[in-house]
Amino acid sequence: MWESSDLSAILTSANWAVYQPGTTEPAAAEPCTGQLGCPASSHVGSVYDVLESDKWYEKPPQHWTRGNILEWISHHVEESQFDARALDLASCSMDGPTLCQLSRDALLSTFGSLGERLFQNLLELKAQYGEGDLKMTCDFFDSLFEGYPEILNVSGGDSSYGLLTSDERSDVCSYAQNGVKMFGDMTPSSDNGYESGRTSPGSLDNSITGALGFRNPNSPSSLGSDSDQDLTEEPFPNDTEGELKRRRGRPKKRSLGTEPVRGKKNKYAARGTHLWEFIRDILVHPEQNNGLMKWEDRREGVFKFLKSEAVAKLWGQRKRNSSMNYEKLSRAMRYYYKRQILERVDGRRLVYKFGKNSSGWRDREVGFYGD
DNA sequence: CTAGACTTTCCTGATT
DNA sequence: AAATCAGGAAAGTCTA
Numbered sequence: 001m002w003e004s005s006d007l008s009a010i011l012t013s014a015n016w017a018v019y020q021p022g023t024t025e026p027a028a029a030e031p032c033t034g035q036l037g038c039p040a041s042s043h044v045g046s047v048y049d050v051l052e053s054d055k056w057y058e059k060p061p062q063h064w065t066r067g068n069i070l071e072w073i074s075h076h077v078e079e080s081q082f083d084a085r086a087l088d089l090a091s092c093s094m095d096g097p098t099l100c101q102l103s104r105d106a107l108l109s110t111f112g113s114l115g116e117r118l119f120q121n122l123l124e125l126k127a128q129y130g131e132g133d134l135k136m137t138c139d140f141f142d143s144l145f146e147g148y149p150e151i152l153n154v155s156g157g158d159s160s161y162g163l164l165t166s167d168e169r170s171d172v173c174s175y176a177q178n179g180v181k182m183f184g185d186m187t188p189s190s191d192n193g194y195e196s197g198r199t200s201p202g203s204l205d206n207s208i209t210g211a212l213g214f215r216n217p218n219s220p221s222s223l224g225s226d227s228d229q230d231l232t233e234e235p236f237p238n239d240t241e242g243e244l245k246r247r248r249g250r251p252k253k254r255s256l257g258t259e260p261v262r263g264k265k266n267k268y269a270a271r272g273t274h275l276w277e278f279i280r281d282i283l284v285h286p287e288q289n290n291g292l293m294k295w296e297d298r299r300e301g302v303f304k305f306l307k308s309e310a311v312a313k314l315w316g317q318r319k320r321n322s323s324m325n326y327e328k329l330s331r332a333m334r335y336y337y338k339r340q341i342l343e344r345v346d347g348r349r350l351v352y353k354f355g356k357n358s359s360g361w362r363d364r365e366v367g368f369y370g371d
Numbered sequence: 372c373t374a375g376a377c378t379t380t381c382c383t384g385a386t387t
Numbered sequence: 388a389a390a391t392c393a394g395g396a397a398a399g400t401c402t403a
Binding site: 248249250251308326327330331334335349350 | 390393397398399400
Binding site for chain 2: 389390391392393394395396397398399400401402403
């Protein structure tokens, strides 16, 4: 079984590089439209890429190390909020070629419901890199890595390919196909608040992965680092260095035991995150939302909270506000009526409807660029 | 510095 | 009775 520490360690290493402000490697510096979506051409073309890359999303699955595979799995665990405790760590230990040989059934039996997701992503990645083209070069590096494993130091991992396509009818297969296109426009630019999305691959990562619970443990950059471990209520973490930023909104009345944490570094944990976008992003990724919400009428933009408190907790996690609850979240939702980001749906509890000032949730917006 | 946008927190009262 | 819904009010962060 995976210990939380395993996962956390993996995630830490997996995310660290991505959020390093100073060491923004290609992963972050290159607007490669998201990991899974990284155009094959930008990586396949040069063998140096292969040499330099130690990240799973920057090289073909055939060349993943055990570490890469763990990162890849943990990425999907995070993205889908899969309960990793059900996984057997040992069964995750394999090299790229072995992984690539696994059948769908094998993945399903090993990883349960996560298996389908892994399988589809693997298919897509293999197709993306071309299973044959690099064969020779890769074989060469295989042997090289074999001899110098330290070249492939752990790190890497990443972020958000999770935002793949997602029309409720299209399953993981289609998202694999469209994922590449997605990133450019996942977050609509016409947002009347802060600039959301599009600030950098990192911010996009932050937006969606945060939305879906992808943590960014120990991120020294603090740009949106979330540290809660799960949906369960958790007091503010004891940030050592990076104190919690002061939250927006009216301060809570002093609570009994919880001294307000004085904020010093005032980073933008919440930057680029608007509640309605957070909600939207959960909705447009049905394969990842774990039944938190559902569309009642996708065409009309009508949706419903299925697990209102869980969504609120997630939102709180996103904003690093452990006291968020549905009551408060819903208040914020109601403010959207006036701005016509949401429209009222009378008489139906937990049901809301996107308004004309919202965007990014329609099929065409999700599947294609823009509108 | 200021104003406006946004979110959070609190609250009272109504509805389901 | 417990959840939700409705909004007003206040207060704080952020951006322009």
